[in-house]
Amino acid sequence: MSESTFIQFIDAECNRICAIEDLPGGNAPGQVFAVTVENALPTINGQPYTSRWFNLIPTINQNLSTRVSLFFTLEDFVNYNAANGPFRDFPLVGNAADPAVSNIRVIAVDLNNQWSLIQPQVNWDAIFNHWEIRFQVSTMQRYALTSINPDTFSVPAQLVDFWGQKLATSDELFWTSSQEKNVAEYRLYHSTDNANYSLIKTLVSKAPGGNSTQPLNYKTLHVNPKPGHNYYKLQLVDQNNTTWFHSKIASIPVW
Incomplete structure (x- = not known):
C-alpha cells in the first residue's frame, strides 16, 4: 500500500x-489487513466487543494518518446483542x-493491549445490505465495535x-459541545506530519460536575x-478515565 491511496478488501x-x-502526509504502511470472527463474544477488561474484529497494525509505519471503513452485517449486531450483558444494544434494523x-463505539486496542473508544460515523448501506463504520486515526491498531454500559460508562x-x-x-x-455527560477534560494533541x-494541552470541562445540556x-x-x-486532534476524557477521540482533525495552513 502506497501513500495517498485507497484500498478496499x-x-x-x-x-x-x-x-x-x-x-496525504502519512507514511506508507506495509501489509495492513487481517480479519477474525470469533465463535463467542470476546471481551477486554470486562468490555465486550463484536466477534468480528480487524487487525490493521501494519508491518511497518504503524503511525500514519488513515481513514478507515469497517463493514458489519446485521447478523454481527444480532450476535453482539445476544451476549452483551448490561451494555447497550446495537440497532437490529438497517436504518x-x-x-x-448512538450506542455504537469503535474499540481500538494497541500492541500493549491498552484500549480506547472512538465515536465513528455510522451509515446503513441498503445496496450492499451492511453497516459502514467510518473513522479517522493517526495510529493503526486493532478495531472492533462495542457499546456503552449505562451503569459504568458515560456518554461523552x-x-x-x-x-x-x-x-x-x-x-x-x-x-x-452541544451537551456533556460525565466529561472530565479535553486533551489537545499536535502533529506536524498528521501521523x-x-x-x-489539557482543558477541564466547563460543565458543572461534567454535565450540561446547554452548548459550551x-x-x-x-x-x-x-x-x-500543523495538525490537531481532540480527545475527550470522562470521569471514569475512558477516552474518545473526536473524528475530525483540524489542519492549520502552512506557516
Whole structure:
C-alpha cells in the first residue's frame, strides 16, 4: 500500500470487508489487513466487543494518518446483542436513523493491549445490505465495535465542530459541545506530519460536575507552532478515565 491511496478488501463473494485510505502526509504502511470472527463474544477488561474484529497494525509505519471503513452485517449486531450483558444494544434494523446507532463505539486496542473508544460515523448501506463504520486515526491498531454500559460508562460530549485558525504567532483552536455527560477534560494533541501526535494541552470541562445540556464553547492557543503544516486532534476524557477521540482533525495552513 502506497501513500495517498485507497484500498478496499472484499471476500470471495465480493462482499465488502474493510476499506483503508492512506491520507496525504502519512507514511506508507506495509501489509495492513487481517480479519477474525470469533465463535463467542470476546471481551477486554470486562468490555465486550463484536466477534468480528480487524487487525490493521501494519508491518511497518504503524503511525500514519488513515481513514478507515469497517463493514458489519446485521447478523454481527444480532450476535453482539445476544451476549452483551448490561451494555447497550446495537440497532437490529438497517436504518441509520435508529436511536440505537448512538450506542455504537469503535474499540481500538494497541500492541500493549491498552484500549480506547472512538465515536465513528455510522451509515446503513441498503445496496450492499451492511453497516459502514467510518473513522479517522493517526495510529493503526486493532478495531472492533462495542457499546456503552449505562451503569459504568458515560456518554461523552456531543461535539458540534472542531476547527482552528492561524494568528500572528500562534494557532487558535475552537470547539463546541452541544451537551456533556460525565466529561472530565479535553486533551489537545499536535502533529506536524498528521501521523505522530503529542499531547500539548489539557482543558477541564466547563460543565458543572461534567454535565450540561446547554452548548459550551471552548478555545485555546498553541503558541509558536512549528513551521509548515500543523495538525490537531481532540480527545475527550470522562470521569471514569475512558477516552474518545473526536473524528475530525483540524489542519492549520502552512506557516
